[in-house]
Amino acid sequence: MFQRLSRQCPPHKRLAGPRKLFLTAPRPYSSLNAASTLKSEPRRATSRSSLAPGIRSPTRPRFIHNDALPRSDAQKSTIYALSTPPGRGGVGVVRISGPDALKEVWGRMVKPYAGSTSKDLLNPTPWKLYRCRVVHPSTGETIDDGLAVYFKGPKSFTSEDVVELHLHSGRAVIAAALSALSTLPTLRSAEPGEFTRRAYLNGRLDLTQAEGLKDLIDAETEGQRKVAVRAAEGSVRQKFDELRKGVISALAKVEALIDFGEGEEIEEGVYEDAKQGVRRILDTVQGYLHDHRRGELLRSGIRLAIFGPPNAGKSSLLNFLAQREAAIVTPIPGTTRDVMELTLDIGGLPVIIADTAGLRKTEDVVEKIGVERARQAVQNADISICVLSLPDLLEPPKTGTSKDLEHWRELVSPDTYCLFNKSDLLKTSPEIDTEALRMALVPSSPPSSGKENSGNQIMAWRASLIAGSGADEFLTGFSDALKRQFGLSDSTPGSSSSPEVNPIVITRSRHRDHLQSASRHLEMFLEYGPDDVVFAAEELRYAATAIGKVTGAIGVEDILDAVFRDFCIGK
Numbered sequence: 001m002f003q004r005l006s007r008q009c010p011p012h013k014r015l016a017g018p019r020k021l022f023l024t025a026p027r028p029y030s031s032l033n034a035a036s037t038l039k040s041e042p043r044r045a046t047s048r049s050s051l052a053p054g055i056r057s058p059t060r061p062r063f064i065h066n067d068a069l070p071r072s073d074a075q076k077s078t079i080y081a082l083s084t085p086p087g088r089g090g091v092g093v094v095r096i097s098g099p100d101a102l103k104e105v106w107g108r109m110v111k112p113y114a115g116s117t118s119k120d121l122l123n124p125t126p127w128k129l130y131r132c133r134v135v136h137p138s139t140g141e142t143i144d145d146g147l148a149v150y151f152k153g154p155k156s157f158t159s160e161d162v163v164e165l166h167l168h169s170g171r172a173v174i175a176a177a178l179s180a181l182s183t184l185p186t187l188r189s190a191e192p193g194e195f196t197r198r199a200y201l202n203g204r205l206d207l208t209q210a211e212g213l214k215d216l217i218d219a220e221t222e223g224q225r226k227v228a229v230r231a232a233e234g235s236v237r238q239k240f241d242e243l244r245k246g247v248i249s250a251l252a253k254v255e256a257l258i259d260f261g262e263g264e265e266i267e268e269g270v271y272e273d274a275k276q277g278v279r280r281i282l283d284t285v286q287g288y289l290h291d292h293r294r295g296e297l298l299r300s301g302i303r304l305a306i307f308g309p310p311n312a313g314k315s316s317l318l319n320f321l322a323q324r325e326a327a328i329v330t331p332i333p334g335t336t337r338d339v340m341e342l343t344l345d346i347g348g349l350p351v352i353i354a355d356t357a358g359l360r361k362t363e364d365v366v367e368k369i370g371v372e373r374a375r376q377a378v379q380n381a382d383i384s385i386c387v388l389s390l391p392d393l394l395e396p397p398k399t400g401t402s403k404d405l406e407h408w409r410e411l412v413s414p415d416t417y418c419l420f421n422k423s424d425l426l427k428t429s430p431e432i433d434t435e436a437l438r439m440a441l442v443p444s445s446p447p448s449s450g451k452e453n454s455g456n457q458i459m460a461w462r463a464s465l466i467a468g469s470g471a472d473e474f475l476t477g478f479s480d481a482l483k484r485q486f487g488l489s490d491s492t493p494g495s496s497s498s499p500e501v502n503p504i505v506i507t508r509s510r511h512r513d514h515l516q517s518a519s520r521h522l523e524m525f526l527e528y529g530p531d532d533v534v535f536a537a538e539e540l541r542y543a544a545t546a547i548g549k550v551t552g553a554i555g556v557e558d559i560l561d562a563v564f565r566d567f568c569i570g571k
């Protein structure tokens with residue numbers, strides 16, 4: 001919950017004298033002083049002092065550490081780490097960053113390779129790759145014959161001087177290089193994520209870009225890569241910067257009213273302008289929040305539950321998607337007893353698929369537990385697909401009551417995908433409207449009500465997983481439907497080809513928490529009238545701070561720890 005305000009003027013306002021603010025073209029401002037107008041004399045731009053502590057100019061978002069601030073000990077030390085995976089490989093890169101990278105590491109460890117007469121290495125051209133010998137700084141013993149490059153700060157990843165040693169990636173070579181570096185007294189090995197942390201602290205990246213970089217390194221599917229690369233290149237940062245800029249611009253207007261006070265001249269409609277702006281921002285914030293957690297699901301994996309009656313072909317579907325015999329398939333109903341999970345890449349999306357026990361009434365103790373687990377798996381899943389035997393659906397067996405046969409039905413919802421399987425066993429080959437059949441299965445929806453899914457998309461398919469007919473169409477249709485649902489379709493909003501429409505902005509719960517907090521403060525602001533501008537301004541300050549926490553424009557040490565601790569060492 002947000003902090004309740006005491007109904008008194010904030011301290012930094014109490015002593016503030018009248019300040020002049022440049023707003024827009026002079027107009028009468030009726031709600032404060034109907035008769036007055038802004039003086040026509042030139043006005044100064046919004047002074048930074050009129051903004052609350054922690055809130056900076058909307059035009060130039062800056063980060064908490066910059067060159068003007070003294071550097072901490074941690075920032076001053078030179079760090080090193082292996083930046084590529086340990087183990088055998090063609091090349092292993094050891095990265096060194098900090099003030100001693102050039103003098104200590106390059107100067108003492110990078111030497112001309114055997115037979116070279118070049119003196120270039122003594123005074124290297126930045127950003128140029130040199131062939132060299134890498135030697136031990138004390139003994140001069142050759143560690144490896146490799147390449148070295150010097151990135152002169154601030155044009156480097158960390159904005160500091162960086163040296164990279166490209167060595168042969170063998171355990172002994174890398175261990176010798178790291179051990180040699182450890183003998184240099186001003187160097188220390190890097191903490192996980194410390195290079196990126198320095199890049200952030202030096203204003204090279206904001207937090208969303210740093211998170212994007214981490215996601216890019218971790219990306220296992222095309223969808224994850226696409227979302228991560230947008231964040232890493234700064235598109236997400238831009239969205240949050242725009243929001244914050246908008247809030248601060250509204251705040252400047254509200255502060256103008258506070259500063260001028262009653263009886264002073266001020267434009268008409270300033271407060272209403274601010275409110276209009278905040279309404280627009282709130283709409284955008286809520287649009288980002290109502291995203292069905294697409295960004296978070298893309299990172300963690302989308303949970304898909306396969307469910308349905310026994311013997312319908314659920315495990316066959318899992319095997320078809322996995323392209324291997326992952327689950328046991330037999331003609332005996334009740335073969336699958338427990339939930340079996342596999343993580344697969346479907347259309348570039350990471351999907352955690354759960355095969356479940358067939359849902360039916362049973363007295364078998366073990367199967368009963370399996371049925372209960374199946375229900376829970378469907379309830380906990382982000383999406384579900386109901387597999388049904390088409391012959392059983394169209395030509396139901398004569399035995400058993402419909403209640404016994406339809407234990408699965410209560411779990412079908414308008415969002416459930418359906419696969420009508422075993423089409424090869426149909427005695428005739430009727431035309432089937434799969435979407436109408438799907439909707440007829442939704443308990444609350446009357447048969448043939450014509451109710452369509454939200455996007456009028458295909459969510460049901462007819463196939464035979466054994467004979468293969470319709471199976472490829474199902475796979476293409478299903479992965480397209482998932483891509484559409486999670487905003488990655490090339491032809492729909494949110495895709496990389498139309499990234500500005502309905503983009504994935506929130507990829508972490510911390511983004512969501514801060515945006516929810518901002519949304520609450522913006523709503524509170526809108527509830528205040530022009531007589532309560534001091535309180536209204538306070539809400540905008542809270543909103544701007546909350547948005548700033550997403551990008552790190554408002555830095556808090558524990559946020560930084562949370563962001564960078566999951567990085568690997570060397571990044």
Ligand SMILES: Nc1nc2c(ncn2[C@@H]2O[C@H](COP(=O)(O)OP(=O)(O)OP(=O)(O)O)[C@@H](O)[C@H]2O)c(=O)[nH]1
Binds near residue numbers: 313314329357421465
């Ligand atoms: N003819 C035909 N048989 C199929 C098809 N798909 C699956 N089967 C068969 O149906 C039987 C049951 O398949 P499973 O995949 O084990 O079905 P299930 O839904 O997992 O069954 P339970 O685990 O018992 O709930 C097996 O003998 C499969 O070979 C199909 O498209 N056509």
Ligand SMILES: [Mg+2]
Binds near residue numbers: 316328355357358
């Ligand atoms: Mg099964």
